[in-house]
Amino acid sequence: MDAVLKSGSASHQRKSPNEIRRPSREEAEAAVRTLLAWAGDDPDREGLLDTPKRVVKAYTELFGGYFKDPNEHLERTFEDVGGYKDIVMVRGIPFHSHCEHHMLPFIGQAHIAYYPAEGVVGLSKLARVVDIFAKRLQTQENLTAQIASAIDDQLAPRGLAVLLEAEHQCMTMRGVQKPGVSTITTQFTGIFQDEPAEQAKFMSLVRGGGL
Numbered sequence: 001m002d003a004v005l006k007s008g009s010a011s012h013q014r015k016s017p018n019e020i021r022r023p024s025r026e027e028a029e030a031a032v033r034t035l036l037a038w039a040g041d042d043p044d045r046e047g048l049l050d051t052p053k054r055v056v057k058a059y060t061e062l063f064g065g066y067f068k069d070p071n072e073h074l075e076r077t078f079e080d081v082g083g084y085k086d087i088v089m090v091r092g093i094p095f096h097s098h099c100e101h102h103m104l105p106f107i108g109q110a111h112i113a114y115y116p117a118e119g120v121v122g123l124s125k126l127a128r129v130v131d132i133f134a135k136r137l138q139t140q141e142n143l144t145a146q147i148a149s150a151i152d153d154q155l156a157p158r159g160l161a162v163l164l165e166a167e168h169q170c171m172t173m174r175g176v177q178k179p180g181v182s183t184i185t186t187q188f189t190g191i192f193q194d195e196p197a198e199q200a201k202f203m204s205l206v207r208g209g210g211l
């Protein structure tokens, strides 16, 4: 019987990209040729000759998040905000990621809110953090947790709420084949975790309602 891995065990320690031998571009292109032939097509026909190159170029973009540090974008905070201490919400950040089980896209929106403690962060930086983690192989749960923990660690807000909603192509195009299904994941810290009324306020803002 397979051993069940407990979270926090050595087998769950993630290696950094520097600890993993990165195959050369040529090796990656050869792997794409193999998949094309395995799928049943001829990698040497004209239409497919440049496909391995294009796929590797596309992967460089789609999985570019492994080589970027989200903390760099969160280091700079602004404290001159006229004593503003209320909720800051960035709603409807579009993202696309890939599920780590099938390497198929899941596409949706992220909503992030926090109550500032010392300072606020540039609004675009929250969207940058979403992108960096999204451009890795993910589960939606892990993506949500990574976004929340990066922002929480750097900004130490009085409370943070992250909600992701997405449609997973591995459930739409294959397997169970259920298009139009939304998966929603949330992570709350601080006052969002402690106070149900704050969670309700966040949910109401996510849905575009008033307070």
Ligand SMILES: Nc1nc2c(ncn2[C@@H]2O[C@H](COP(=O)(O)OP(=O)(O)OP(=O)(O)O)[C@@H](O)[C@H]2O)c(=O)[nH]1
Pocket (backbone or CB within 6 Å): 099, 100, 101, 138, 139, 140, 141, 168, 170, 171, 174, 175, 176
């Ligand atoms: N929890 C979670 N599951 C995911 C996510 N993305 C894909 N999955 C699921 O991962 C599971 C993998 O299940 P397996 O039984 O190992 O793989 P499979 O035979 O391809 O499963 P089916 O998709 O049911 O055909 C599936 O149930 C997917 O729906 C995600 O972000 N979070």
Ligand SMILES: [Zn+2]
Pocket (backbone or CB within 6 Å): 099, 100, 101, 102, 103, 104, 168, 170, 171
């Ligand atoms: Zn999947």
